[in-house]
Amino acid sequence: MIVYGGDWNPEQWPEETWAEDVRLMGEAGVNAVSLGIFSWSLLEPVEGRYEFGWFDRVMDLLGDAGIRVYLSTPTASPPPWFGQRYPEALPEDADGRRLWHGSRQAFCPSSPVYLDKALAIAEQLGRRYGDHPALAMWHVHNEYGAHNSRCYCDTSAAAFRAWLMERYGTLDALNAAWGTAFWSQRYSDWEQILPPRITPSFANPSQQLDFRRFSSDALLALYRAERDLLRGLTPDVPATTNFMAGFHWDMDYWTFAEEVDVACTDHYLPHEDPHIDLAFAADLTRSLKRDRPWLLMEHSTSAVNWRGLNRAKQPGEMHRNSVQHLARGADGILFFQWRQSKAGAEKWHSAMLPHAGTDTKIWREVVALGDLLRSAGDVAGTSVEADVAILLDWPSIWAQDHPAQPTSALRPVEVIKQWHAELWRLGVTCDLAHPEGDLSRYRLVLAPSLYLVSDAGAANLERFVAGGGVTLVGPYSGIVDEHDEVRLGGYPGAWRELLGVRVEEFFPLAEGETVALAGGGAGEVWSEVCHLTTASVLDSYAGGGPAWTRNEHGRGGAHYVTTLPAGPALARVLSAVCAEAGVPTGSTGGVELVRRSHPDGRSFLFAVNHSDADAVVQAKGSTLDGAAVDGSLTVPAGAVRIVREAR
Known part of the structure; x- marks a missing residue:
């Protein structure tokens, strides 16, 4: 069975609409809903006073209709009493400004008060509904870190210091890892260490990187705490949370994925190349728990509400979007939300049941999609196989986000997406992979933009190639270690021997500037002065110097590009390395x-x-x-x- 449904928020509507909603769900083929995501202020209107009668009726309505419930803990949106009574638990930004209640996610992830209140409401839900026949899965929280991924308050500062003590053990080790001899930053007491708040100039890049790691871990700790409590009450009920894979980069989803029973994500289309961006997000989500089914927990039937221009989907577009996710491994297609809100910040966000009702394009497509998914039930449990992987690592992206770089135009996520998009145009399905993960299933591994790589990750790619694999490494990769410390001796430090080259100096390009390639086309954004050691040249800059090299390593081949090949030039390079690896390609024609x-x-x-x-x-x-x-x-x-x- 393919899961089909969306977020249902019955608390936004008079109770007399609930039965009609459930009847229409049956008409549309809905078999699962997420419930309770934003219900905290109604379930606990006053601290310690719980009102579950109305929620009991909703659960029973769904159970009687045979609709499964992904029951959410409502902890992504604390009620007004929380911010009023515990202002110290509200988040602060890097400027020291407190962010107040009035939207959602108004809490500091390191706040012990928040954790206590979140576990209290989660426990109430677990005890009351743990044996309800409609309960199919716990949907813990909602979109962790969407608006509060980093908090800079004093509570977060203390938690950050505790995290650093566990990571480094001693101040000497921390000072060495952070290179604090620079700019007189050497610490002599743990209490001197702060989050990277606003300073007169650039923050220490290693401090910034570790704060990103800490902040991701703080959110993961909140998930674990709720998950573990619910698991103790309902050991046979799976638990998950919804990621934002492909468009939100503040949490390390490799670590999060280890803790969820099912990988779930939300995806909303950009205006540019929407179907290619969708393919990337789906491939990334599938890769987070390889060989396991995943769920599309949210997407939109038509327009969203938060952009300057919110484009409505054309007839058939929602259908294509949904089937595209299904094709790339989803075993469930869900939307935000079931019934379109008539008030609040998301009233213009489309839904399965729109403001205009059932005599609409959206509703007819919702019903047609339900029919299709019912007929495709035997697709569930099947997997997508890929011969190609792209290496991706969140700490590498965070490290390169520091403003003091050779250029701000070399954006790792954009480069990774460009290479993935060109593979899509060549008809090649690919996974995303952790640099230290198992690469044995692949023929070709790409590292488009991996500025930071650990020793283990560097050795992992070398073993892959030595064993007969093919790799292509992009510029400004392998440059620093896990502490954001430069690997000396020439770039790309981690892979000089693998690639058979030594880069002497970077020459980033100005906006709009390109470098002509002798083999045709051009490179953009970046160029390098590169010397061959054991590699051979496959393409050069028209003015001289290697632009694309290949090196024999063990039984495999290691390619390197010293610029970002643009358009046809990138297609030419990727086609060649695919051919060498035995990966078929061909124009998709759309x-x-x-x-x-x-x-x-x-x-x-x-x-x-x-x-x-x-x-x-x-x-x-x-x-x-x-x-x-x-x-x-x-x-x-x-x-x-x-x-x-x-x-």
């Missing part, structure tokens, strides 16, 4: 083809036509409605087709 398969031999081919013209793809088997497909299948413009492939 049609996305992804395969999900099962160990028993069943497989499903997903064809998503993002173009404005009909397309013919090769396929053999039958469509979901049973129509035979014998060699070719027409996919109309803007449409999707799913083929149960012949064995």
Whole structure:
């Protein structure tokens, strides 16, 4: 079964609408809802006084209708009494300004008061609904760190010092790791250490990096605390939280993913290349718990509400978005939210049941999607196989975010997404992988932008190539260790021997400036003075100097680019390394083809036509409605087709 539904917020509506909502859910094919995400002020209107009668009726309504509940702890939005009574538990920004109640996530992640109150409401929910037949999973919190990923208050400062003591043990070790001999920053007492608050000039980059690590860990500790409490009360009920993979970069989702039973994410389309961005977010979410099903916990039926211009989706677009997530490994398609709010900050955010009701494009597409997902139930539990991985690491992204860099234009997330997008255009499905993770399943591993890499991560890529794999490393990668300390002796320090090159100096390019490549096309943003040691040149700058090199290493090949190849030049490089690794490529023509398969031999081919013209793809088997497909299948413009492939 494919999970289908969305967030339901019945507290926003008169009780007489609830039964109608549940009836319409049945009409749409909804089989699961997230419930209670923003209900804290109604469940506990006064500190210590709980009102669950109305929530009991909601749970029973859903249970009687056979709709499963992902029951949320409402801890992402403390009620007004919390901020009024405990102002010391509110967050502060780097300027020392207190952020007050009036939106959501108004709490300091390190606050013991917040943790106590959050666990109290979570325990009430666990004890009251732990054996309710509708309960299918705990949805802990909501979008950790969306608005309070880093707090700079005195409580956070004390927690940061405790985290550093555990990490480094001694001040001497911390001073060495942070390079505090620079700018007279050597610490002689733990109490001298603060979060990287606003200072006259650049903060210590290692301090900033560790504060990002600490802040991610503080949010993870909150999840663990609620999860462990609920697990003690309901040991057989899985627990998760919803990530924001691909568009929010303040939490290390590799570490978060180890703690959830099911990887879940929210995704909202950007205006530029929306289907390519969606593919990246889906691939990243799938990779967080490889070989396990994942859920799309939120996306939108049409417009969102927070951008300067909130574009409505065209007819069929929501359908394509949903099937694209399904194709890339999702076993559940859910939306924010079920019924569109008539008041509040998100009243213009679209929903499954819009303001205009059921005689609408949105509602008809919601019902049609429910029909499709019912017919695709046997897709659940199948997996997406990929021969290519892109290395991604949150601490590396955070370290490169420090403002004192050779250029601010070399943005690691953008580079990673550019390489992923070019693979998409070449018809190549890829995973994202941790630099220290298992790479043995892949033929090709890419490191587009990995400024920071640990010794273990550096050695991991070397072993992969020595064993017969192929890699392509992008510029400004392997530069520093896990403390953001430069690896001396020439760049790229971690991989000089692997790549067979030594880079002497960086020459970042001005905005709009490019460097011509002898093999055609151009590089942008970056260039380097690179010397060969054991590598050979595959392409040069038109004015001289290596732009693309290859080195033999063990039984494999290690490629390096000293610039960011643009457009066709990047396609040329990626096509070549794919060919060397034995990874098939081909122009998609705007049609996305992804395969999900099962160990028993069943497989499903997903064809998503993002173009404005009909397309013919090769396929053999039958469509979901049973129509035979014998060699070719027409996919109309803007449409999707799913083929149960012949064995």
